[in-house]
Amino acid sequence: MTGLSGRTGLIAGMLAALLFAAPTLAQDKPALNVYTYSSFTGKYGPGAKVKAAFEAQCQCTLNWVAADDAGSLLARLKLEGETTRADLVLGLDMNLAAEAKATGLFQPHGQDSTTLTLPTPWTDDTLLPFDWGHLAFVYDSTRLATPPQSLKQLVDDPKGPKLVLQDPRTSAPGLGFLLWMRAVYGDEADAAWGKLKLRIVTFTKGWSEAYGLFLKGEADMVLSYATSPAYHLGAEKKTQYKAAPFAEGHYLHVELAGMTRATKQPELAKRFLAFMLSDAFQSLIPEGNWMMPAKQPATGLPTSFAEVIRPEKTLLVAPETVRSQRRAFIDAWLAATSR
């Protein structure tokens, strides 16, 4: 429906679809379809600016096709299979990387990933990072004066802060924290969960609900990203929100893009991936998506990011291990927290 806009487009689309399979509109320029998650597009996401910047140099039209979150992106792609109209998918995460590659729907990205500024080296030849962030507990420093300084302190202090977390069965950061606990405690993780659960207000379905509950004052700390305070500083000029640095290190969340095997325009798709790592795209990430750019632009980071904590140690569980062990980890977590 690119040739039409607004309500006319919608109504025309509905009519066309109701009458017959919608005819594709003739276009002079090639169109590149990029599937992404909803908050990347929309009024506050970087989507519109990315589209404008890429279209200025590609002689093409970039169409965003959005799904709810990373999980529904992969689900939708898998439903469409070989018949998908997606040339690229932007917005998968590390936890889904192994599932995504196992679908066989992606092809090598062909980009040089050695120049990325991730906390860990990147070697995957299929999925390419476009941004990243450390998971962190965020708190309001006007309400919580002395946050815990390590995960162990958070777990062990029976009078410690109340937390709102995400359910690892339904949320990416929720699963990230489950793996964080595994990475720090190993086989002792279940006992640690047993201690921690007394101070967990609830495990929500997704990040939004948890962050909303935190902002409404339902908990002292929320599991979010180390970059969250930058949002409050940059967009709201509020300085009281902080991320607590933990001594054991922080779990890494990486957001990925990949080009599909079904694409009929591999050259254009590759051009987009190259553009994705260029300063034009990467400079839109910090204050558009509120994450760290995968390749730091020459202009550096905006001032709102100056105080983003930089953990010395980065924790990460390999995607293949996540894929094979996830069920067992979740069962153990259920047993430890359901009692």
Add this chain to the structure above:
Amino acid sequence: MLRPATLTALAILALACGSLIGLARAGSDFASLLTLGPYLARLLASAGLQAALSTLLSLLLGTALALALLRRCFPGRELLLALLTTAAVAPTIVIAFGVVAIYGRSGLLGSLMRGIGAEPPSIYGLHGIVLAHVLMNMPLVTRALLHAFEREPGERRRLAAALGFTAADCFRHLDWPVIRREAPALAVLVFLLCFTSFAIVLSLGGGPANATLEVAIYEAVRFEADFVRAAALAGLQLVICLGLAASLSALTPRARAEAGAGHRAPRPDLRTMRGIDAGVLALGTVLVAPPLLSVASGLAHLPSLASVEFVRAAATSAVIAITAGLLACLLALLLASSARRLPQRSRLADLAAFALLGLPPFAFVAGLYVLLRGLGDPASLGLVLVPLVNALMALPYTYRLLAPALATSAERHGRLAESLGLAGWNRLRLVEWPALRGALGAAFAFATALSLGDFGVIALFGGPELTTLPYLLANRLGAYRIDEAGALALVLVLSAGGLAFLTQRWSARHA
């Protein structure tokens, strides 16, 4: 030849099963549900418990409230009814945040209690889930029972007055038969709604011990991209729903065929029940109103909504919701049309309506998509699927409101219509339309408002080309803009409330 009701019911059941088969076919490997065995057993047990508690309380409170509303006329009665409808159809995220705004740690009640030096109890846990579910489902029971009570012939009340009935006699002879007839279906409806509830259970549950099968289905689709497992789990949920629905006819007594006019007559228990009714009405209002009214906090942020994107989303939402509302009423009438000939409920129609409650929206849409993907490109398919699936998701509600009304009309005027040779369109226009108007208004309002607040279906197909208000709400929440999300919640609640209020007046005028 198949009758329209049978045909519709079979088509719905075929669509339900077909979508799951389609979903399973999109999967690559065979899943083993056996490895999930103990986990599933625990999920089912905890879901069953909270759903049973929620149903019991919703039925008790809903019945008391319906009786009080039946007996009393007071200023603000229509507003209260509109508020009830709104609570039943508001998006779950709005209800969850509403409950927290009142009962949460920093909520209104908590602040008041802390003001007098008491520590408020935590809302998170089984009681929080049950509270939110009663908040959403008690109104449903109240609305459906109130319609049923109002359809009872006025002669009975006059006879009761002449015989000098006490309040207890009134309940036993006037109200209990109606409750006995309507309650089983309502209980199954509410139970299934709570049994398949998801975001509320996790947000207010306080821990993973409280979960539903829907959590496992979502997990299979979004985290494992394992459609075979998702389809199998959805199938399991469907079977449980169908099993409950099938036991329904055993629980439901046959309707008595009787003639009578629907006009009003005063009940003899008006005076004795005055105090109790006032108490029940106050309790109902105190339960439902504060969480819903808490969205008023979005008022200050309404200006932040002004954008082309918002106007487009509002227009898209309106088109989808009205289409879905009309379709849901049409399908419910088709499904209920067997009641024209047979005085008892149609088992197949009941099954079809309840089957839709057992279908997880995401699995249903994904499955339908697989079945239909050859027919058009995904974006335009979404434009057709979203209203269609919204209509089907609203069908259990519209059917529950319309089927009894159609059955009553058949009991009263069916024989006369047949002896006059009235059939088809003429019978609908002359006989059924006057009897149905009131219920139709309520059904349309329900279905439209439900579709207006839907996020389950739009999650897969939304995007720049198909943005609705709930989609925008989720988008803003995902981008830290909680204030703007609050303003959107206010717009959604006001639209649902306004719609309910308008149809209320329309129904009252045509009752």
